[in-house]
Amino acid sequence: MKQFIEGSMAVSQSVKLCRPNVIAAYPITPQTHIVEFLAQIVANGELKTEFINVESEFGAASVVLGASAVGARAYSATTAQGLLLMAEVLYNIAGMRLPMVITIANRAISAPINIWNDHSDAVVIRDAGIIMLFAEDAQELMDIHPQAYKIAENQEVSLPVTVNMDGFILTHCFEPVDMLSQKQVDDFLPPFKPVVKLDVDKPVTMGLLAEPTWYMETRYKLKETMEDSKAIIEATANEFKKLTGRYYGGLIDTYRMEDAETAFVAMGSLVGTLKDVVDTLRAKGEKVGILKIRSFRPFPYEKIREVCANLKQLVIFDKSYSLGLGTILQEELRGCFYRQKHQPLVSGFVVGLGGRDIPPESLIECYKKAQKGEITNEFVDIRLDVVGR
Amino acid sequence: MAEQTKSRKQKPPITESLLTSGHRACAGCGEALGAKLVMDAAGSNTMVATSTGCLEVFSTPYPESAWRMPWIHSLFENSSAVACGMEAGLRALGKREGTNIIAQGGDGGTADIGIGCLSGMLERNQQVLYVCYDNEAYMNTGVQRSGLTPFGTHTTTSPSGKVSFGNPLPKKPLLQIVAAHNIPYACSATVGFPNDVQLKVKKCLKEEGATFMHLHVPCPLGWVYKTEETIEIARLAVFTGLFPIIEMKWGEVVRVRKITKERRPVEDYLKPQGRYRHLFVSAESKKEIEKIQAIADANIKKFGLVD
Numbered sequence: 001m002k003q004f005i006e007g008s009m010a011v012s013q014s015v016k017l018c019r020p021n022v023i024a025a026y027p028i029t030p031q032t033h034i035v036e037f038l039a040q041i042v043a044n045g046e047l048k049t050e051f052i053n054v055e056s057e058f059g060a061a062s063v064v065l066g067a068s069a070v071g072a073r074a075y076s077a078t079t080a081q082g083l084l085l086m087a088e089v090l091y092n093i094a095g096m097r098l099p100m101v102i103t104i105a106n107r108a109i110s111a112p113i114n115i116w117n118d119h120s121d122a123v124v125i126r127d128a129g130i131i132m133l134f135a136e137d138a139q140e141l142m143d144i145h146p147q148a149y150k151i152a153e154n155q156e157v158s159l160p161v162t163v164n165m166d167g168f169i170l171t172h173c174f175e176p177v178d179m180l181s182q183k184q185v186d187d188f189l190p191p192f193k194p195v196v197k198l199d200v201d202k203p204v205t206m207g208l209l210a211e212p213t214w215y216m217e218t219r220y221k222l223k224e225t226m227e228d229s230k231a232i233i234e235a236t237a238n239e240f241k242k243l244t245g246r247y248y249g250g251l252i253d254t255y256r257m258e259d260a261e262t263a264f265v266a267m268g269s270l271v272g273t274l275k276d277v278v279d280t281l282r283a284k285g286e287k288v289g290i291l292k293i294r295s296f297r298p299f300p301y302e303k304i305r306e307v308c309a310n311l312k313q314l315v316i317f318d319k320s321y322s323l324g325l326g327t328i329l330q331e332e333l334r335g336c337f338y339r340q341k342h343q344p345l346v347s348g349f350v351v352g353l354g355g356r357d358i359p360p361e362s363l364i365e366c367y368k369k370a371q372k373g374e375i376t377n378e379f380v381d382i383r384l385d386v387v388g389r
Numbered sequence: 390m391a392e393q394t395k396s397r398k399q400k401p402p403i404t405e406s407l408l409t410s411g412h413r414a415c416a417g418c419g420e421a422l423g424a425k426l427v428m429d430a431a432g433s434n435t436m437v438a439t440s441t442g443c444l445e446v447f448s449t450p451y452p453e454s455a456w457r458m459p460w461i462h463s464l465f466e467n468s469s470a471v472a473c474g475m476e477a478g479l480r481a482l483g484k485r486e487g488t489n490i491i492a493q494g495g496d497g498g499t500a501d502i503g504i505g506c507l508s509g510m511l512e513r514n515q516q517v518l519y520v521c522y523d524n525e526a527y528m529n530t531g532v533q534r535s536g537l538t539p540f541g542t543h544t545t546t547s548p549s550g551k552v553s554f555g556n557p558l559p560k561k562p563l564l565q566i567v568a569a570h571n572i573p574y575a576c577s578a579t580v581g582f583p584n585d586v587q588l589k590v591k592k593c594l595k596e597e598g599a600t601f602m603h604l605h606v607p608c609p610l611g612w613v614y615k616t617e618e619t620i621e622i623a624r625l626a627v628f629t630g631l632f633p634i635i636e637m638k639w640g641e642v643v644r645v646r647k648i649t650k651e652r653r654p655v656e657d658y659l660k661p662q663g664r665y666r667h668l669f670v671s672a673e674s675k676k677e678i679e680k681i682q683a684i685a686d687a688n689i690k691k692f693g694l695v696d
Contacts, residue, residue, distance in 0.1 A: 021481035050477035055509035062467035066474025198459035200434050205454035207462035214451050
């Protein structure tokens, strides 16, 4: 059944169907509707869960940590400043191998204060050992949360998964969404069986001190697990496809890449805009397609090389920038092709920081520029009169 | 027969404590003693969340653990929130009944960096006992000043010197701050009186809601006294009025430990401790002792410690 709903509502309805035992809610840095909708769902008696209003995102992440440690399915949502405040706990959750799902409404980081969309927040936790998936539209948000829990709780993985969604563009926009049924989700997502948990009948110590003789091995195991999770992310997406017929890619997805010479690369809702751009360019005879990065961590090097085997060039659109280095997605894609036989040209553009609109015309302009030669770290639609250049 | 001989040769367990011996705490550690008293009073149907600090470091160097109970350490400032998550998780899974949940941390982890999460736990009145082991500085990292370091104390970040008599700020009134959240029960206790600690832990765990224990635990390393003097020093803190033993219900003081007969001047407490050595050097420094005496007198008056 299709409903015309807000992206945040798609998330909260999807989370509800996953039957979380504990939800920790701190909605305000800055705010999204996700936990508000969940609060109402709980207040209406539609979901039996422990809904804990906490005093900060730091507290929210700590509460879901404790809940997961006793074997409860836990959920929280955050964004921007809140994610940064959570960051210390998120690293800890990953290091302790505690499965849970956290939705991140991606937004810019202060200063200057700005509540609009980009990916500056998400990239801050990219090295934490957290699986990071990026959703494209409201339908994917409905469908990705059961997948996220299934991946997180897979005993071979046992890690936190974040579902990233573009702030405002996805959180606050209404779209028609084919709703999942409780039966569909129950069939797809088995109850949470943790590898290890706190239990008075079987006492364990969690969160021990690892001296230099042990610490590196824990990081090594995390590294291995991140690698292994790639196959599980793919398999989970395929299983979901069998159940519903809907598929958004596993680690990556492609659009009109059959005979493409150029691929646009992006994450999140920008992929939707790019599909229109590709259709326009294709109509004019340009051989262009899209490589969508769905899993930012683990980063799908192998898959990317596979689909880029015959490409002349990549045109990458980043909504984040590593100051002092360059655009992050671009840097990582360049790494993909180092010492490979086939090395496409790589151009990187910075778009949409702090919610700056990204019109299709600007993207077409980037395509044209990149046709003439490699472009690195160009800020698209920057106001030259303001920056004084 | 051989079996019997073998079993006879086996050493009996040194302790049945839930915090076993053999951990890496210093000799004379007040915190290790305090934690042992708390855990054994709580019993084996207890889960524990512990903040980063001495207690965590000395008890759980991988692959060893001194805890014979479900125990978790996450970070410095969140043991209260982690415990709340455990509490909520168990409730949601229908396993809450019959299990005690204790959150614990040192003075820094509780009164400084962790006070936000602690306040959230108290406000929600979740059924968790929080124990603050107060050794009055960041001992694990090398004796730095915390919000619970008393006035006039030498620490590595509030050192005494030519123009300093140590920590210039008074000890934060933690118990009152906690009790102001209007929780069913909050108390102070000291390892100087072990039975009292255990009775109060049992009291705490009977309450339906958040409870709190401010437990004074002398530290021979940071306070610079002889390791065998922990209990005596702990008692002197009480007898001088510097660490009042109080019980509070719903924000009101309901009981205090009187020191009418045992009352002592603060010098008796300060003198044996190296952290107050700088107060015993000149006429000027003696004035600082008078200020500390005034703090003790104010405590005695405020809580009616002397009849």
